[in-house]
Amino acid sequence: MTVKIKDVAIRAGVSTTTVSRVLNGEKYVREDLKNRVNEAIQDLGYAPSQIARSLVRNKTNLLGVIVPDLTSSFYSTILSSIEQTATSNEYNLLVCNISEDIEKEYKYLNIFKEMRVEGIIIMHEKINEKIREFINKLDIPVIFSSVKPMDQSFISVIVDDYAAAYDATKYLIEIGHERIGFIGGDMRDITSGQNRYSGYRNALSDHGIKIVHEHIRFGDYKVKSGYDMMGELLRYKLQPTAVFAVSDDMAIGAVNCIADHGLRVPEDISVMGFDGSQLTELVRPRITSMEQPIHHMGKVTVETLLRLISGEIQQEEDIILGHRLEVRDSCRNVK
Amino acid sequence: MTVKIKDVAIRAGVSTTTVSRVLNGEKYVREDLKNRVNEAIQDLGYAPSQIARSLVRNKTNLLGVIVPDLTSSFYSTILSSIEQTATSNEYNLLVCNISEDIEKEYKYLNIFKEMRVEGIIIMHEKINEKIREFINKLDIPVIFSSVKPMDQSFISVIVDDYAAAYDATKYLIEIGHERIGFIGGDMRDITSGQNRYSGYRNALSDHGIKIVHEHIRFGDYKVKSGYDMMGELLRYKLQPTAVFAVSDDMAIGAVNCIADHGLRVPEDISVMGFDGSQLTELVRPRITSMEQPIHHMGKVTVETLLRLISGEIQQEEDIILGHRLEVRDSCRNVK
DNA sequence: GTGAAAGCGCTAACAC
């Protein structure tokens, strides 16, 4: 049996109340008693049960996080930042990975409810009706990080996807490209997919460039789809001179596909990514990317969630963080 | 206030015991009562408190995991596998990331103790005396995954680092290399660093190849150190024709360094990695690597830990999983 | 300053 507060009390010759007071750093405990208690704690190797504490305090200091893919560089970086921020605020993380299985989401949310987590962070936006309802009924603050589901009633910490995609496309135009391919993200229920696509289209039309449907494809944000979609783009005789992929992973897939076709990046085709994951620096050529402030995003997510929990704020609007173009080696100035 | 078992009991017109029985799927509950209870649960949106449950059952269904770096492809892949296995066994994961700050480890272990996790998985081996003692006193099963600290009393799920490094080096010899560089891992307290180094050395001497100290460097398993150490290896007039880096990340760093020096992989220099992370397939050239069964490793780790928890086994020995050479494009046959 | 006692939400004897 693990040692409990009563054992400490007996050993120190005081009541459990006094031990509790010492534990919680309350004043009104005589110095010598405090010392005796601390000694007893030390001797016995006592650690208070957070379980019992949570029950009586009605507070668990737990946050639940749902990640769509732990192995993704983008999500694991946000998660890392979330973990850091949570920990430095005395919160612990219950982490769940739903990978492909969207049905798991409901299950996990239910576990979070049972565990009485104080707040939930979701980084996945394929929310179905059942989940939507469940979240709405939940009396636990929920915040979406880096994604924005369709439902207006959920709050998200995101970049302005439309503006970011617009700016990325504009940059490609400014360095002289006119045939600009696009590898978009999923358009179903995915606002970022839609907004990035709009940004791309509008940047083109605002600069008098006609939209060529043969230059447009949609993937699922992962490397393989970038590779496959790039393959399709390369099949047209009038190949794009630049391609904007709305995730770094897809950009890398595109670069690999181009290389495997015996063409070179950026000499033959320029490739622009999106996200600013670590991978951009890791591959050759290094990927020019429209970056999200990934680290900051995790931090802001947790900080906002904690304010939501404490009731300090009652956020109703999304939090929009700034995007930034990071020029590396994958886009060539053709002017 | 959240709804509790008593609310359900009142609404269903039964005692809390009956509700509890329905909740836990016990028999000896009349059908009609069971239905009334389930309805009440549904109506009220009741979810039992795991906190209260844990307290009385003295069982939390929680596992604690300490990861050295969440953003690393290798660790996040193991973590993903751990999460999956834990979840399918009804266990939840408390995840902590210690990044560089080793002092945090003690803090996290203490949190795990307070949270009454049933088992702990550590993927970090720079264990100091304080931690070692703490773990030894802990009455919670601890298992190391993919790493092996010096202390014999801890159990690890790992590959045979010596044999794996030996085989990797042997392969390079077999395809005709004689000047084989080595970028090792940390040697302090890191058994894998030492074992992989021994494997390399012995493979060379067993094949009558002299060990050249100018061909040997040590990094910290990360991309940057692979890059830097490769830079040093390139400074010698008698450059190696192949380099064995004991992590894929360092291998990628080495490849990038070679490219930045205007040389080509594998035409000018071959590069062999270690780990089998997703990155090997993602960069060009794809990295030939001595692979650990990463996914399986996570699974075995959790399964073993759960058996340790249930008392089903009392493992005292490490679990050694098989390694496998995955030939890709970064090593050239020079015979 | 300190302790006795009640209670957090649930389960598990034990009685009926």
Next chain:
DNA sequence: GTGTTAGCGCTTTCAC
């Protein structure tokens, strides 16, 4: 089959 009761390990009034 069902309900009463005690108790899990802690905190927190409320007396003293």
